[in-house]
Amino acid sequence: AQTVTQSQPEMSVQEAETVTLSCTYDTSESNYYLFWYKQPPSRQMILVIRQEAYKQQNATENRFSVNFQKAAKSFSLKISDSQLGDTAMYFCAFMKPESEKLVFGKGTKLTVNP
Amino acid sequence: AAGVIQSPRHLIKEKRETATLKCYPIPRHDTVYWYQQGPGQDPQFLISFYEKMQSDKGSIPDRFSAQQFSDYHSELNMSSLELGDSALYFCASSLDRSNTEAFFGQGTRLTVV
Secondary structure: OOEEEOOOOEEEEEOOOOEEEOOEEEOOOOOOEEEEEEEOOOOOOEEEEEEEOOOOOOOEEOOEEEEEEOOOOEEEEEEOOOOHHHOEEEEEEEEOOOOOOOEEOOOEEEEEEO | OOOOEEEOOEEEEOOOOOEEEEEEOOOOOOEEEEEEEOOOOOOEEEEEEEOOEEEEEOOOOOOEEEEEOOOOOEEEEEOOOOHHHOEEEEEEEEOOOOHHHOEEOOOEEEEEO
């Protein structure tokens, strides 16, 4: 079974600075998808960024980028120019292509301080 | 743009009662997924439907059942409620089982007292 580990339960960063959230996963699959979801206090689950394992290029969405290290099974999220609205719980998630379920990590609570 | 609609947003039930949660997917989306997120926990996959048929199943208790109707909306029925069923229940939808493009609703918070 696949597992997703987020080793940082809580993190904080100053506004406008950069922060990196860590995620590692365990799988024997060669093809899969990795995601970062944001869950603000409103509890809505919002997709931040998605990475396909067969693509070597790291995904980027505006201020959000990932460092995908397939051999190390590592998938970290970098948030540049942090904003107060980035304060949220961030979940890393894994999915096999033939499956329909997302396997989530335990989450990292990020606080952006003014 | 239209999003996934879940109703009710909040629900309070007593132990042993029954609850029904509804999910209205984004128009044209034919796949629905249900997740349960306990307090301080990560979301856990319950069940999914594609074209009105169950397509995948996770850790869904036998007391729970779900279905997808002809208009693609889905309902999660929960019977003999227990205190441990208190959680946030998410529905997500996608087109053609493309879970990589799934959009989540705002969730239904169920409290069992």
